[in-house]
Amino acid sequence: MAARYFAAFQRGTTPSRDRPFYDPHLPSYSSAVREKMHLQSSGRQWLIPMTASTRRIRLQSPNPGPRSRLARVGRRRGFVCRCVAFLAVVFSIAVIVLMLLGNEESHWTPPFRDTTLVFGRENLQRIWRWEIESGHYPSNGKIPEQIGFTSAILNPALPPAKAHTLISPFTPPPGPVTTITRGVGPRRAYLESQKQSVGAAYPPRPIPGSIADLDIILEQCNFSEGKYVRDCLEFLRVSAGLDNGRRFRRGSVDEWKYSFMEEDRLEEEISPRATQAAPILPVGPYPTGRQNSNAGLMKKRNVQWERPLELPPPEQPSVGSNRSTACDPENLRLFHMFWAGPFNEKPYVALLSFLFTQNLGLHLEPGQELNACRPQIWLWINPGPAAAVPNPSALTDMYDALKTNPWAAPFLHPRFKNVIKFRLWNTTEQLDSNLELRDEWRKMDTLFNSGGVTVSVPAENPAGSSSAILTKTGDMVHRLGSKSEATYDRLSVILSDMARFIVTHRYGGIYLDADTIFLRDWEELWGWKGAFAYRWSYHEDYNTAVLHLNKNSALGSFLFRTALKNGFDFHPVAVSKYLKEAHLENLLLRVPDALFDPAWLNTEGYQVERPTYPFFAGFADFFDTPEVQSAAPQVVGFEGFFRGAFSYHFHNFWWKPFDPARNWPDLGPKFAGGERAARAAANPHADPDDWSDKITDDKRDLDWATVLKRTFEAYIRGERPNMYGEWLRW
Structure with a gap:
């Protein structure tokens, strides 16, 4: 017991x-x-x-x-x-x-683990090699081990390493794979922080041909490393000289230099031995231990590996002084925007901010040569609902509508013909012009898929005809523009997700959402030849509201073929998944959102203990500035609005007017006819012969949106210079 x-x-x-x-x-x-x-x-x-x-x-x-x-x-x-x-x-x-540890034989994958990958290792290696040899990888970021290179690739976009770190192309790498590229490009001369002469009231423009080192910017602005947007913007404006005459920092700011010029390569630096590429050896045993060329890659279920990509020969990158003034006719500096619905004050302000900030030569006499590469902006207009096919007279109808629209007509002035161009968007024509899509896009169940949420748009004619995207009646599919939060034009937004990749792949350049406002010259960003988008707030995803792709690039081909096999989904989160699972993320650099979307982290509740200026608790604050902060816009003006950022993204709010008290284009006598028509539409009961503006009719505290619109309009009226002190000459 x-x-x-x-x-x-x-x-x-x-x-x-x-x-x-x-x-x-x-x-x-x-x-x-x-x-x-x-x-x-x-x-x-x-x-x-x-x-x-x-x-x-x-x-x-x-x-x-x-x-x-x-x-x-x-x-x-x-x-x-x-x-x-x-x-x-x-x-x-x-x-x-x-x-x-899945491999190419692992066809069974639970739905919650299904991947998007349709490219095998040989194709992924070809994509990496093509982009690097074309000069599209000016970064020191490593190539993922999963790609499986066994020798370093020569990189014409990086300068040679220092003497004690040079690697011979004939020296076998220490290990089965290598993750480095060997720089054989021009050396970089980093520029001192630009300073104006004493008494200068405006900052200097970036030096033509200067290049922003996005690796350095990422080090200073990376949210994942605990960097604050406030500090990032100071770093950007100090290095760019945007705080001229207002700098309070004392001491050397050498570590804040991010802009450089490429120096012409010396003859001894371009010897045949220096440019001889080391061969890529067959990939040996991979982490799985299997003798399998695609070991370690998890393929999408029920699809075959993609056949080898048909790629053009790698580009020959221009270097040094050759790229400072002249534009490459094959790679123009093109900004793209997409617009659906009637032209209103949203694209109007976006285009005004483009004229106010970029180096367009509008301060020169007509015919005088600009000593820089002049950018253009192409505004792609979808004339009808997103799922409709344009009629045969769509182009003529588009220009007739623009001429009679008071918000659009000013940009048809001959002074702007070389810098602002309107383009008709035709979904069928654009898809048929895309080599990767033209033979298969008609077989898709729908072209409208965003983040896995599809909108069914049944065709009136059998699939395969050019009108396969015609739709039946329905509220969503016939919606044209977002007139309120309740009538959001979701279909046009989904179409724009696709359109940005098509236009940048076909023509090259940088796409921006139409709810973007330019805040400074983008010269240095054009110098960075790599592809980029920016970070989705605090997430490790992309936001393609700003997207740079090179023309007909291997990366673009990869994205189209992958999207085609994954429901034709071009949502930024889906694109993030495509690149991550293919180990291609470094080819589309994820730039800190501070550069293009400086308010986003604050609106998500991050960094509110040290917010940037101005502080927006929500994106609506841009249009309806909180009363406690409403003195700031008129006092500090454009110069105090996220100074240092390249642009501001106000995230939709298409239905909120920039200037409720003066909701018409206010551009002076040259455009008086359009202003008169817009005033009559805004105040139908007013006497058009007795319009007299009184200051008492204005809102007492002007919002940020109003101040920016009126700043840009004052430049067109000739009442003030642009942000760099240049006056518009007609």
Whole structure:
């Protein structure tokens, strides 16, 4: 009996006469560890220790509980059940391991683990090599090990390494794969922070041909490294000289230099031996240990690996002084925007900000040569609902509508003909011009898929005809423009997700959403030849509201073929998934959102302890500035609005007017006819012959949106210079 009491005591129980064991009010424990486990647990433990009889190993097994059927069966049957449970756990672990180490034979993948990858390793290597050899990889970022290069690739966009770190192309790398590129490009001369002469009231423009080192910018502005947007903007404006005459920092700012010029390469630096590329050896055993060229890559279910991409010869990158003034006719500096619905004040302000900030030569006499590469902006207009096919006279109709629209007509003035161009968007024509899509896009169930949410648009004619995207009647598919939050034109937004990739791949250049305002010259960004988008707030995803792709690039071909096999989804999060699973993220550099979307982190509740200026708790604050902050816009004006950022993205709000009190274009006598028509539409009961603006009719505290619109308009009226002190000459 004593032995029975002692054994029961060790199990935390004591016997009674009525039942073999009972639970005492004060439990006892055989060790402090058991006591701690009991106190930290809530209710019954789901796993209990189990010892395998064949091997002295302690494993965790599901706990059947004291009242379960398993507890009432005999000892032998209980042991068998526990063995079955143990084998089930082992099988589950094995399945997970196989998923993580999947290869090209791993066609079975649970839906929650399905991938988007359709390119094998050989294709991924060809994409990386093409982009690097074309000069599209000016970054020191490493190539992922999963790509499987066994020797360094020569990189014409990076300068040679220092003498003590040079790597011979004939020296085998230390290991089965290499993640570096070998710079054989021009050397970089980093520029001192630009300063104006004493008494200058405006900042200097970037030096033509200067290039922003986005690697350095990422170091200073990376949210993942705890960098603040406020500090990033100071770093950007100090290095660019935007704070001329207003700088308070004392001491050297050499470590804040991010802009450089390329120096012409010397003859000895371009010897045949220096430019000879090392061959790529066959990929050996990969982390999985299998002799398999695609080992470690998890292919999308029920699809075949893509055939080898048909790529043009790699580009020959221009370097040094050759790129400072002249534009490459094959790679013009093109900004793209997309617009659906009637032209209103949103694209109007975007285009005004373009004229106010970019180096367009509008301060020169007509015919005088500009000593820089002049950018253009192409505004792509979808004339009807997103799912409709344009009629044969769509182009003529588009220009007729622009001429009679007071918001659009000013940009048809001959002074702007070389810098602002309107383009008709035709979905069918654009898709047919795309080599990667033209043979297969008509087979898609729908062209409208965003983030996995599809909008079914049934065709009136059989698939395969040029009118396959015509739609039946329906509120969403016939919506044209976002006139309110409740009538958001979702279909046009989805179409623009696709359009940005098509136009940048076909023509090259940088796409921007139409709810973007330029805040400074983009000369230095044009110098960076790599592709980029910016970070989605605090997430490790892209936002393609700003997107730079090179013309007919291997990266663009990859994105189109991958999207085609994944529901034709061009949502930024889907694109992030495509690139991540293919190990191509470094080819589309994820730039900090501080450069293009400086308010985003604050609106998400981040960095509010040290916010940037101005501080927006929500994007609506741009249009309706909170009363406690409403003195700032008129006092600091454009010069105090996110100074240092390249642009501001106000995230939709298409239905909010920039200037409710003066909701018409206010551009002076040259455009008086359009202003008169817009005034009449805004105030139909007013006498057009007795318009007299009174300051008392204006809003007492002007919002940020109003101040920016009126600043840009004053430049067109000739009442002030642009942000660089240049006056518009007609």
